[in-house]
Amino acid sequence: MQVKITDVAKHAGVSVTTVSRVLNGERYVKDDLKSKVNRAIQELGYAPSQIARSLVRKKTNLIGVIVPDLTSSFYSTILSSIEDRASANGYSLLVCNISENIDKELKYLNVFQEMRVEGIIIMHEKMNEDIRSFIHKIKIPVIFSSVKPLEQDFVSVIIDDYIASYEATRYLIELGHETIGFIGGDMRDITSGQNRYSGYRNAMEDNDKRVMDEYIRFGDYKVKSGYEQMKELLSIERRPTAVFAVSDDMAIGAMNCIRDRNLRVPEDISVMGFDGSLFTELVRPTLTSMEQPIQQMGTVTMDVLLKQISGIEIPTTDVVLEHRLVVRESCQRLNKDHV
């Protein structure tokens, strides 16, 4: 049962008016009454309702966050740094894990609106017309983190996925690889699907490498799909000497598949990842990866959103963070006598 202000008054042996005065920090309350009230508040565990106060102040200090997959190290790391920054600024997070369920996303957006969250962070780029029209209509600041699903109206905190993917591919070319397999993402995703694919394709073409359909596979960013797609790449008669997967999870799945076939990374096949998740350092050989600044992405997302909420300065352009190629052990220069 919720402790009420009348319970506090009764317990302290004072009037409700006195309790209310103490709560509102009014002066001219005698010290002994004040300490009686404070003691009663502590003993009963009374807390004035944030809900009631929200109605008055019109501030809920809530941020709604939509995460595609909490069990992914990439998203949970961004979320962790968003939470850190939110908490430091007195905000709490309402977290929705949608796991590819777009209906759930729309339901949650409604909940966020009803809860009067002050801002919404979306880390997911699959859209439908309902969601698109919803986020355009609500009067709550919306920001996208790590994705840029729409052309207009919303700020995204991202890296340049096209350039990053281009440079990752070029790195493999510079190591002497001619046949480079590609494990892409979902082509319905602009940022992590289409842009990373174009980066690979254009880097190949710009360097006069043949882009062959059979070397191009698509997964769902998860370990298992990397494994499955690698299996297909290994079944090609002239298998690629290097593979670029657009998520570290898929790259690790690919590495496992290669090892389970008694081949070696990088001696037989080089593997390049993308993201810079915790996994890169955790596997053996450690994974060379085109890294996003994951923690910074969370921090910057929250900072920009706080500016939007305050209304003092409304950022309107995307924030593009620096990507970075981190060379570890999984890619090697192609030996000239490699078949």
Add this chain to the structure above:
Amino acid sequence: MQVKITDVAKHAGVSVTTVSRVLNGERYVKDDLKSKVNRAIQELGYAPSQIARSLVRKKTNLIGVIVPDLTSSFYSTILSSIEDRASANGYSLLVCNISENIDKELKYLNVFQEMRVEGIIIMHEKMNEDIRSFIHKIKIPVIFSSVKPLEQDFVSVIIDDYIASYEATRYLIELGHETIGFIGGDMRDITSGQNRYSGYRNAMEDNDKRVMDEYIRFGDYKVKSGYEQMKELLSIERRPTAVFAVSDDMAIGAMNCIRDRNLRVPEDISVMGFDGSLFTELVRPTLTSMEQPIQQMGTVTMDVLLKQISGIEIPTTDVVLEHRLVVRESCQRLNKDHV
């Protein structure tokens, strides 16, 4: 700017009373008025305030969750299944990531109380007097998931950590290992620190194996500390033939350390983990581990909490789930001629 009920009335060309009637689902509103109002609601993106309704209904549909570390695969997987169950029951999660910061926990508990969450889930067992007294005083159901920090009053959803650790150690003994290193957790933690340590110790003693201090190390459950502690174990002149780490993350750190020293798992040293995180299948060799039913733990936690919230049935005893030894590739029978 928030759309108000007066805006809807104006936009629809009807009175506020009419809008209010439509919102409350009253009968005797003419169909054409009803559709005018509904169209205006949709066009303006109006949503009745959950806050205002909460005050009336005394239901916020909020659950507060305290997570020790969002970037850990173990906790993010539990959280993901809690979220799933919560969402299916119309609840949203307020998520607090404390990363070993106990002050933050207390601050968040206060926020939870002020937000009038209907229940609190804690996955963390480090306590101080303030937190202990706070959760005893608040009138909100509290449940612990994966930990049991206190002897009294609160329900925990856990496995039997002592037995699980005992059986993991016994398995290594049955494989013929005499010298078994142990990488434990934080001894201030009852569940994952003390109980798992006792399980190891008693299994060794019950099977007449010498428990030697230099074979016993303690980490913080994370990959890095497993690596560091393994380094120490490898520096012992007669190094152990098997190592049991009380988290998969530490076990993986230990495996990496072993490999970086050009030794092989399991040929030179067997490694056993604990938890059953995603990592177990992801590393090579795959990790033999004493597994907790992680997803089930989240689901059951939420189910028990919902019962507590409904007040229909108040569970008072801990829910002890089944642990399970999953044998993979990282442990092997000790070769008789092993040094």
